Amino acid sequence: MTSPTKAEDSGSAVALEPELASTSETAKNKTGLEGRSPGRLMWQRFRRDRTGMVCAGVVIFFFVIALLAPVLTAISGTDPYTLYGQDPTYADKPVLDEFGLPLGYFGGVSAEHWFGVEPQYGRDLFAMLVYGMRTSLYMALGVATLLTVTGVIIGLVGGYFGGRTDYWLGRVTDFFLSFPSQLFFIAFMPVVTAFFVDPREETPTYFRALAILIVLWVLGWMGMARLVRSVVLAVREREFIEAAKVSGASPARIIRKEILPNIVTPVLVQFTYQLPSTILTIAFLSFAGVGFVEPTPDWGRLFAAGAQYTQQDPAFIFFPGVALVIFILCFNLLGDSVRDAFDPKSGR
Amino acid sequence: MSENLTLPAQQGSTDGAPSTTETLLEVEGLTKHFPIYGGFPIKRKVGAVQAVDGVDLTVGVGESLGLVGESGCGKSTTGRLITRLLEPTGGRITYRGQDITHAKRKQLAPVRSEIQMIFQDPYSSLNPRQTVGSIIKSPMEVNGINPAGGREKKVRELLELVGLNPEHYNRFPHEFSGGQRQRIGVARALALNPKLIVADEPVSALDVSIQAQVINLLQKVQDELGIAFLFIAHDLAVVRHFSQRVAVMYLGKVVEVGDRESIYNRPRHPYTHALLSAVPEVRVDEEEQRERIRLSGDVPSPISPPSGCRFRTRCWKAQDKCATEEPPLVQISGNREGHLTACHFPEDPTTEARDEDVVLDPALKALEDSAGKE
Numbered sequence: 053m054t055s056p057t058k059a060e061d062s063g064s065a066v067a068l069e070p071e072l073a074s075t076s077e078t079a080k081n082k083t084g085l086e087g088r089s090p091g092r093l094m095w096q097r098f099r100r101d102r103t104g105m106v107c108a109g110v111v112i113f114f115f116v117i118a119l120l121a122p123v124l125t126a127i128s129g130t131d132p133y134t135l136y137g138q139d140p141t142y143a144d145k146p147v148l149d150e151f152g153l154p155l156g157y158f159g160g161v162s163a164e165h166w167f168g169v170e171p172q173y174g175r176d177l178f179a180m181l182v183y184g185m186r187t188s189l190y191m192a193l194g195v196a197t198l199l200t201v202t203g204v205i206i207g208l209v210g211g212y213f214g215g216r217t218d219y220w221l222g223r224v225t226d227f228f229l230s231f232p233s234q235l236f237f238i239a240f241m242p243v244v245t246a247f248f249v250d251p252r253e254e255t256p257t258y259f260r261a262l263a264i265l266i267v268l269w270v271l272g273w274m275g276m277a278r279l280v281r282s283v284v285l286a287v288r289e290r291e292f293i294e295a296a297k298v299s300g301a302s303p304a305r306i307i308r309k310e311i312l313p314n315i316v317t318p319v320l321v322q323f324t325y326q327l328p329s330t331i332l333t334i335a336f337l338s339f340a341g342v343g344f345v346e347p348t349p350d351w352g353r354l355f356a357a358g359a360q361y362t363q364q365d366p367a368f369i370f371f372p373g374v375a376l377v378i379f380i381l382c383f384n385l386l387g388d389s390v391r392d393a394f395d396p397k398s399g400r
Numbered sequence: 401m402s403e404n405l406t407l408p409a410q411q412g413s414t415d416g417a418p419s420t421t422e423t424l425l426e427v428e429g430l431t432k433h434f435p436i437y438g439g440f441p442i443k444r445k446v447g448a449v450q451a452v453d454g455v456d457l458t459v460g461v462g463e464s465l466g467l468v469g470e471s472g473c474g475k476s477t478t479g480r481l482i483t484r485l486l487e488p489t490g491g492r493i494t495y496r497g498q499d500i501t502h503a504k505r506k507q508l509a510p511v512r513s514e515i516q517m518i519f520q521d522p523y524s525s526l527n528p529r530q531t532v533g534s535i536i537k538s539p540m541e542v543n544g545i546n547p548a549g550g551r552e553k554k555v556r557e558l559l560e561l562v563g564l565n566p567e568h569y570n571r572f573p574h575e576f577s578g579g580q581r582q583r584i585g586v587a588r589a590l591a592l593n594p595k596l597i598v599a600d601e602p603v604s605a606l607d608v609s610i611q612a613q614v615i616n617l618l619q620k621v622q623d624e625l626g627i628a629f630l631f632i633a634h635d636l637a638v639v640r641h642f643s644q645r646v647a648v649m650y651l652g653k654v655v656e657v658g659d660r661e662s663i664y665n666r667p668r669h670p671y672t673h674a675l676l677s678a679v680p681e682v683r684v685d686e687e688e689q690r691e692r693i694r695l696s697g698d699v700p701s702p703i704s705p706p707s708g709c710r711f712r713t714r715c716w717k718a719q720d721k722c723a724t725e726e727p728p729l730v731q732i733s734g735n736r737e738g739h740l741t742a743c744h745f746p747e748d749p750t751t752e753a754r755d756e757d758v759v760l761d762p763a764l765k766a767l768e769d770s771a772g773k774e
């Protein structure tokens with residue numbers, strides 16, 4: 053009944069009304085027609101944060117190293133599997149002395165072996181580290197992504213639909229939270245592996261990876277689910293959700309268009325905290341002997357090995373240790389910066 | 401299209417006369433009880449908040465009905481029931497002869513676009529992650545409406561209609577002031593060419609200086625597009641210039657309803673008198689003195705409302721009958737047609753000062769007595 057043309061006609065009448073164009077209301081309409089989205093504002097704030105930028109650089113650097121591990125080892129001419137100390141091919145270039153300790157200074161640092169070699173076997177530490185980082189980072193990325201997706205789905209469903217659904221999802225979350233996770237990682241890893249692979253046979257590496265993924269995933273999604281649920285509960289109460297309902301939007305559309313964009317921020321912040329802690333957990337699993345095993349290069353395994361060698365060759369733990377400390381520190385600082393940049397108080 | 405032709409001049413002339421237009425929305429005995437759960441270890445229903453308890457309203461085509469009452473009396477709940485954001489416990493909602501009381505989302509689809517809502521809080525009613533353009537466009541997308549010239553063109557027209565720069569299409573809500581945001585909310589409500597807009601205290605969150613601008617905008621929209629309004633407000637002052645008819649609510653019930661002239665100049669229900677005396681005096685040149693009524697205490701809890709007349713705990717005319725018998729909402733003698741009052745012992749139809757002020761607030765009374773002695 054009200055035709056668009058009608059609306060158009062009356063439009064000019066209203067717009068021209070002098071009191072509507074009062075200065076107080078129009079003063080804010082400065083130049084620049086493109087609005088700055090909350091995301092853009094966040095990016096601008098983040099760019100001003102020096103620590104955040106540096107840490108982001110470092111984190112990216114680590115990921116690039118992990119990604120380029122084959123290229124880097126091609127340049128250094130080493131690989132993480134060859135036993136440079138025992139392989140007769142390399143007998144002309146001895147790296148270990150008769151006690152199995154690296155020759156030369158600082159764990160055998162040389163032009164061939166940039167970070168030195170491993171005692172006993174003589175494997176190249178540089179190659180083991182970059183490949184180890186590759187394993188850890190990609191595992192962690194996989195786990196953190198799975199956790200996030202699961203947590204977001206469960207939190208969204210519980211928070212949006214509420215009532216009985218929320219109650220039971222909450223109980224399930226509590227149930228999983230009640231596991232002492234570190235102990236269960238250690239206890240469950242062999243169980244999960246044995247479930248799929250005959251214990252008498254050799255477990256393939258990809259399978260170990262899968263088992264780690266499953267265990268960390270099943271025991272790790274609860275934090276994200278709780279966070280998402282609480283955010284959804286808050287967003288759901290806001291009037292724009294009701295406005296969408298009044299316009300007839302389906303629950304799927306409301307979740308997709310109205311709620312999801314509003315939980316991206318806390319999820320992203322949580323993700324940046326989740327990733328380094330997952331790396332540490334995976335390293336812990338390998339360290340405890342239930343994660344990756346010989347000869348798969350892995351960050352955590354380097355620590356397990358380094359702990360054995362500390363008496364004779366303290367230099368061995370140096371490079372993996374420093375790398376891990378720098379990485380975790382920067383990642384956590386990055387998480388703080390991301391959170392600060394998203395902080396709603398600093399910009400409306 | 402005839403209702404579109406309602407002009408401001410005409411509206412002025414209908415002042416005071418009971419509205420005779422075609423009925424758009426009819427609400428009968430509308431009830432909403434929010435259950436209260438408690439008990440240990442098994443939770444069960446231990447009571448109910450009787451937020452809305454048998455409300456009857458009608459809104460005519462192109463008419464503006466004001467719904468007034470103190471905080472917590474169930475105005476928002478009524479509005480949300482009518483827009484079907486809440487499921488009614490009882491009663492009937494009829495829109496153009498169609499019963500929509502318990503219609504599901506899909507069944508409601510044809511009517512959806514015709515009943516829209518403007519919200520109270522301009523800061524929470526716009527999604528901060530969407531541009532103004534997509535906020536206003538979204539209802540059209542949901543309902544598959546493709547206006548001539550495209551949705552974006554329509555959005556720009558709407559922005560202009562509500563007094564915003566159409567170039568702000570790609571801006572985000574955080575870049576606007578409260579008043580501007582409320583205009584965006586109005587534009588969104590208009591996007592579907594509605595026939596009825598439920599406005600839940602659309603200006604009470606705004607600065608006083610901006611309130612008038614937004615009210616004027618709504619008035620323009622109502623006059624020029626012939627949209628019916630259910631305008632919710634917590635005092636009679638805001639509604640005064642906007643609504644042809646006014647309904648006064650108290651604790652989940654309509655206690656008095658009538659055309660503007662009757663409610664403001666010839667109120668019968670004691671509660672309406674009290675509300676009116678709380679409206680700040682605007683006309684200084686007025687000869688007659690207005691009555692003064694100061695109620696004491698708060699609205700009783702809607703969990704266990706008083707028996708009989710719900711206003712009796714604060715009413716200065718209450719008698720035994722009020723506690724036992726609930727007064728029906730009827731046209732009492734001396735009222736004009738369409739002016740209904742729910743009271744056993746109505747007041748005189750005047751707002752002139754009475755011999756003695758009704759001051760029921762003990763603290764205020766003590767204060768005034770001591771001031772008088774000096």
Ligand SMILES: Nc1ncnc2c1ncn2[C@@H]1O[C@H](COP(=O)(O)OP(=O)(O)OP(=O)(O)O)[C@@H](O)[C@H]1O
Pocket residue numbers: 434449450451469470471472473474475476477478634702
């Ligand atoms: N979802 C709910 N669950 C339980 N009780 C509710 C709910 N919504 C409203 N109520 C109760 O219903 C009563 C009426 O609330 P309503 O919001 O309709 O009041 P109102 O007249 O709009 O008040 P205000 O002027 O403060 O907005 C209040 O006592 C409130 O506590």
Ligand code: SF4
Pocket residue numbers: 669670671709710711712713715716717718719722727742743744745746
């Ligand atoms: S019915 Fe009785 S208590 Fe209720 S408003 Fe009238 S006089 Fe007061």
Ligand SMILES: [Mg+2]
Pocket residue numbers: 475476477600601
């Ligand atoms: Mg309200």
